[in-house]
Amino acid sequence: MLSATSKVIEKALKLAERAALCDKCFGRFFANLGFALSNEARGSSLKTVICMIASSLLNEGSQEAVSILRNIARTGFKVARELLAKNGLEVPETTPCEACGGLLYEPLERLAEEAAASLLEYDFNTYLVGCRVPGNVVEKEDSLRSYLEVNWGESIKREINREASLIIMSKSGKKPDLRKPDILVILDFHKMKVEIKPSPIFMYGRYRKLVRGIPQSKWFCSKCRGGGCPECNWTGKRYELSVEELITKPVVEAFKARGARFHGAGREDIDVRVLGSGRPFAIEVVEPKKRFIDLGELQQKINERSQGIVEVLNLSYTDRSIIGKLKLSAHVKKKIYRALVEMEEPLEREKLKALNNYFQGAIIKQWTPKRVLHRRADKLRTKKVYEVRVIDVKDKTFEVLIKCQGGLYVKELIHGDEGRTAPSFQEVLGTKLKVLELDVLDVED
Numbered sequence: 001m002l003s004a005t006s007k008v009i010e011k012a013l014k015l016a017e018r019a020a021l022c023d024k025c026f027g028r029f030f031a032n033l034g035f036a037l038s039n040e041a042r043g044s045s046l047k048t049v050i051c052m053i054a055s056s057l058l059n060e061g062s063q064e065a066v067s068i069l070r071n072i073a074r075t076g077f078k079v080a081r082e083l084l085a086k087n088g089l090e091v092p093e094t095t096p097c098e099a100c101g102g103l104l105y106e107p108l109e110r111l112a113e114e115a116a117a118s119l120l121e122y123d124f125n126t127y128l129v130g131c132r133v134p135g136n137v138v139e140k141e142d143s144l145r146s147y148l149e150v151n152w153g154e155s156i157k158r159e160i161n162r163e164a165s166l167i168i169m170s171k172s173g174k175k176p177d178l179r180k181p182d183i184l185v186i187l188d189f190h191k192m193k194v195e196i197k198p199s200p201i202f203m204y205g206r207y208r209k210l211v212r213g214i215p216q217s218k219w220f221c222s223k224c225r226g227g228g229c230p231e232c233n234w235t236g237k238r239y240e241l242s243v244e245e246l247i248t249k250p251v252v253e254a255f256k257a258r259g260a261r262f263h264g265a266g267r268e269d270i271d272v273r274v275l276g277s278g279r280p281f282a283i284e285v286v287e288p289k290k291r292f293i294d295l296g297e298l299q300q301k302i303n304e305r306s307q308g309i310v311e312v313l314n315l316s317y318t319d320r321s322i323i324g325k326l327k328l329s330a331h332v333k334k335k336i337y338r339a340l341v342e343m344e345e346p347l348e349r350e351k352l353k354a355l356n357n358y359f360q361g362a363i364i365k366q367w368t369p370k371r372v373l374h375r376r377a378d379k380l381r382t383k384k385v386y387e388v389r390v391i392d393v394k395d396k397t398f399e400v401l402i403k404c405q406g407g408l409y410v411k412e413l414i415h416g417d418e419g420r421t422a423p424s425f426q427e428v429l430g431t432k433l434k435v436l437e438l439d440v441l442d443v444e445d
Contacts, residue, residue: 002137007048008033010146012026012046012049015147015148016071017071020097022075022096022102022353023040023044023157024079024097025097025104026042026046027041027043028154028290030151032153039159044077044168048076050068050072051069052078052264054083055067058083069083070092073094074093074095075094092272094392100165101137103133103137104159108160108164111164111189111194112258114193116277118419119174119185122290124198124291125182125392126177126386127181127184128176128183129161129176130186130187131157131164131188131189138156147269164185164187181242182291183197183199184197184439187274198287198291198396201285201288202250203282203283203315203317204315204316205283205299205313205316206280206281207243207247207310208276208313209243209274210273210275211277211309212273214242214270215239215270216267217264217267219234219237219242220237220241222237222238225264239270241260244262246305247281247302247310248262248283251302254301255285255289255291256288259286260285262282263283263323265280265281265329268440271438271442273438274440275440276440277313278400278443284320284323298387299313299315317440329406333445334404335406335444336442337403337404338400338402338441339438340435340437341425341436342433342434342435343398343431343433344431344434345396345432352398352429355390355400359402359423360385362384362423363383364404366381366413367379369417370379371417381407381408383405383407384404385426387402389401390398410438413425415432415434415435
């Protein structure tokens with residue numbers, strides 16, 4: 001036990017001789033020794049012991065003791081300053097701590113108080129504090145840690161985060177959470193300012209697109225790329241409305257957020273409606289000031305403002321994992337479509353019903369459709385059709401239900417895309433086909 005004690009004293013003397021450190025920083029280098037002590041109290045205690053040792057050495061004329069006392073005295077430590085004065089030795093002027101430069105005192109308290117005040121604008125239950133400190137502070141800390149050759153200490157960042165967290169907790173009544181905080185507080189000691197970064201909120205639901213002619217996502221003007229030009233009437237958009245905008249605008253307003261990201265389980269063409277149970281989607285609310293919103297009321301507001309263009313169903317809170325699940329499901333989950341198809345030559349109902357048997361469990365080889373080649377790589381996809389059912393025939397048109405794997409281009413399944421999709425309805429029926437209408441009726445969860 002005595003050898004362990006002597007090692008601690010030896011390292012404390014070594015540190016005191018090397019640098020003039022404030023009580024908090026001196027204690028930080030021994031933070032893992034002892035419990036129920038703040039670093040400031042630990043540093044003060046160690047300095048007191050060192051002063052006692054140095055006092056006894058002064059009587060022997062030790063210059064090393066004088067050097068150590070002066071280093072400690074530079075940080076304003078009263079015992080060291082009085083010892084020097086009592087022995088007729090020069091008392092040095094106080095200087096900032098060589099490790100933190102004073103950051104752990106007034107600057108820390110000021111930024112923590114500012115953070116607590118800023119948080120009054122936000123809804124949250126839990127928080128986490130982080131910080132940015134000048135590079136020279138970190139370099140000095142690393143240098144001293146290497147010099148001491150021990151791993152008893154804690155970093156200045158950890159000290160700042162803990163002490164600031166305690167101040168925020170006392171002001172707000174909220175609790176820190178290291179794993180999933182509602183809000184992240186960053187104290188920037190470079191710029192002496194506070195950054196508040198609320199964690200995103202994730203929601204899941206389904207939407208029905210009840211009209212044709214609007215895209216799923218915001219479509220920027222190809223001429224100005226969103227900047228605004230005569231071509232787009234200075235809107236920056238090719239289409240005035242989109243499913244994304246109709247849903248996310250009320251969301252951003254309700255949560256007082258910086259923005260929102262829309263994620264759909266696949267996407268439909270502009271001229272395709274989404275009916276039935278709707279298409280699954282998720283929203284990532286970016287930097288929300290409000291967190292505790294009644295989603296039933298929000299859903300109602302979205303639907304009212306959409307005026308029959310879009311309808312949202314089953315809006316609920318979820319977590320980040322939903323984004324990956326939606327992206328994966330878009331290519332594998334089953335979908336049901338209704339198509340109204342025009343034939344170049346009228347065919348009998350019985351011949352049309354041959355589609356039912358031919359495409360039962362059919363495997364489709366499909367190259368990227370010509371209509372999207374300008375924006376997608378030309379590659380071969382293999383998809384499955386589970387079921388086809390012709391439900392109505394009128395003159396040169398027929399209505400058909402198609403149950404297929406996600407990611408299949410249904411229009412091309414029908415008209416064949418000049419042989420790039422095979423087999424196709426057109427190939428099997430032997431007459432040219434044109435898709436007049438297409439609706440999504442169901443997307444598997």
